[in-house]
Amino acid sequence: MDNFTVARVLDEIAHYIQLSETTPFKSRAFERAARSVEKLEQDVNALVASHKLLDTPGIGKGIGPVIEELVKSGKSSYLEELRAQYPPGIFDLLRVPNLGLKKIGVLYERLAITSIDELERAAKDNLVAALPGFGAKTQQKILQGIEFARKRESQFLLPAGLEVGELVREQLAAIEEIEDAEVAGSVRRRLEVIRNVNIVIATRAPERVIAQLSRIVADVEVIDETTVKGIARSEVPVVFHLAYPDQFGLAVLRATGTREFAEAFEAKAGRDLAARNEEQLFEKAGIAFVEPELRENADELKRKKRPKLIHPSDLRGTFHVHTTYSDGRNSVAEMLAAARDRGFDYCGISDHSPAAYYAGGLPKERVKEQQADIARESKKLAPLRVFRGTEADILPDGTMDYGDDLDMFDFVVASIHSRFQMTEDEMTERILTALDDPRVTILGHLTGRRLLTRNGYLVNYDRIFDKCAERGVLMEINGNPQRLDLDWRHLRKAASRGVMFVINPDAHSVREMSHVISGTWVARKGGIGAKEIFNTRGVDEVAEWLEKRATKV
DNA sequence: GCCGTTTTCGGCCCGACTGTTTTCAGTCG
Structure with missing residues (x-):
């Protein structure tokens, strides 16, 4: 049994615990253990065999035996016990927005609700509003959420x-x-x-x-x-x-x-x-x-003349790649090897900044460790050129996370991960302020949308395009199929205003390096050619460009 | 459940937002 399967089992157990426990700590312990197993350098089977499992942070006398059973027998009696207590498909209710495991737990305990259909009936019968922690507004929101979930059901x-x-x-x-x-x-x-x-x-x-x-x-x-x-x-x-x-x-x-x-x-x-x-x-x-x-x-x-669209093979490298230092699943070495195997000449590593706490953002000291790691690994992968970057949060006031410490990086992807419900004006000002920071190289996923999940935040596209063009900040085409952000519908306009794009995978695993391909779908659909995409340029030109930008500061 | 240690329980825990409350719980990124 591999490490990721073990981690998934621990996550599932954590889910079940949340349904019934009043305090969040026990389930968090299982989640922490899951993350810990995911990040293990060695095989969990070997760890069990050598009786070193309990040395792993987050794994103690309770979780240790669960993993041991899992590794030895391929199943977990604890998980099976939990599964038997709840109907299958109870987690399907998570598809209703703003409905989390705590509320689902209450719905099941009090009203024996096990499906979206049953939930709808109960809400319409006004039974949900009377539950502890619920109310008229929550009931109304649940009904709206059900509608939302149903609409999504028929889309892929x-x-x-x-x-x-x-x-x-x-x-x-x-x-x-x-x-x-x-x-x-x-x-x-x-x-x-x-x-x-x-x-x-x-x-x-x-x-x-x-x-x-x-x-x-x-x-x-x-x-x-x-x-x-x-x-x-x-x-x-x-x-x-x-x-x-x-x-x-x-x-x-x-x-x-x-x-x-x-x-x-x-x-x-x-x-x-x-x-x-x-x-x-x-x-x-x-x-x-x-x-x-x-x-x-x-x-x-x-049209008289056919545009020449970008092709995946035009890409010479990419940026915006996460590793186990923050919320990625694979190590620096593995991600860089994946870039090399893709035939890239260069790869930019960018983990999260401290403000993205939930994603394991790196404090300055951890960045130094990460960069030392990058230095070691990139030697082994020569001639692949590695750029040391960050995906740093644009804070609510538009200043950048890390502040002056941004000097540590070869490039900076500036992204928004918090306070999504600002007005269009506020959000636009926030982003424009960040774009004025000379250390910002790339504007990450412009709207933060999650397809079929949530709309992006509101921004004034024209003002941001103009600012990016003026400041020479690259606009990311985020190739994650859930994002595909910037939207292809805006590309030609942005390009006509002088914006240069960069196709990034926002990869959190080796597998997700393929998001550079989905990124090219967006560019092609937007009618964009290789010339307008920064990472079709050769490694020397890219290195020189980044260096020039850094010394301008 | 894990951890640490003022050695055996008490703390764990980011911050905004919303709705339920009347001081906090649940959800989300």
Whole structure:
């Protein structure tokens, strides 16, 4: 059993404890132990074998045996006991905003509520308002929260759509009558939030294909001779569009959308639209190929010159990478190796600053340890060039966390992690003040949004774009699929005002280094090319730029 | 439950916000 699995079990136990315990300390102890196990340098199995488990901070006589049992038998009787006390799916209630484990615990104890549907009924029957710690307003908020959660239920982040699309396409390949299949729709357009996955199938035997689709998706529903719906992975709606091979190009174009784009295309194109693929279709129509990402409306068909969009292989390095020094899951060495394995020439490490207490922000002394670690590890990974940075909080008054100590860093990502509900004016002033700090290199995730979870804070985009351009501060395109912030809808405007972008993964693990790819989706969708992205530049140019900026201070 | 030590219990615990309270609890980042 690996360290992360052990940590997940401890976290689950902590969750259950919170449901029943009145004080937070016991559950926090389990959470602390989980974090401790995650950050272990060595394998937890080895630690148990050598009887050194109890030397680990946060693991004592209570939690130690839990881990030991887990490692030896693969299960935890304590967790199983807890699971047996509550209905499965009790944590599903966490999807209702402002509903935490304490309140869920009360709802279950007093009203035996185990699901969102039951909660809605109880709130409508006015039973929730009477509970201790609840009231009329909380009850009202719960009902609103349920509505919010339901609306989200039918939406998915793009990576989920891409995964389902690929999976289904692979399964379709096994059906003999299918000559070709392509993922279309909003997934192909790389829209950040999707409702379904559209897949176009080329076949000469549509009936025989339709008869076999139930092997791939559930709840098959035949809409007409060419359209079939189903559900993949028991939650994601899939729409199949069937076409004869010589009509495949047009079918892909139509299913990719948007409708506005497809209609404008067909109006512009000739009458004979038979084509085996989209490239052929565009060629036949005498229209320059429009990348799917740019088809949200018909504007691109009016352009004379095609923009050259950025490609992931244009990226030479990246910034905004977290490590175990703050809230990352992997060590400095592991993150740097991941950057090298990606073929990068440089990588910027940036852990949190002290104001981000909940994320384990680093005090000055810890920064020194981290930088010594970076110095050691970067030697081993040469020629990879490592930049020592920070993701420092923009404090509520617009000053930067670390203050003058920002001099310790090669680069500074300035981000907001607190006081989200300021007015637009206040928030804009706060950010503008930070941008005037000459040590700030990059403005991190501009709006702090979490897709499908919470809206971003309010800002005046134009004023911030102008200030970034004026001060030469790079604007981050945060590639975390939950953020994708700055939004692609703002990129062209920002670029036209002279803003330079940087695509960052905001990686908290080796796996999340791939967020640089999702970052390029945003840039492409915004119509941005390599020239406008700072980290397409070579390592020498980047190093020189950073140094020049630092000495200007 | 863990930790530390004024050695066996008491403290752990950031800060804003909201709503429930009438001084605090729950949630969130």
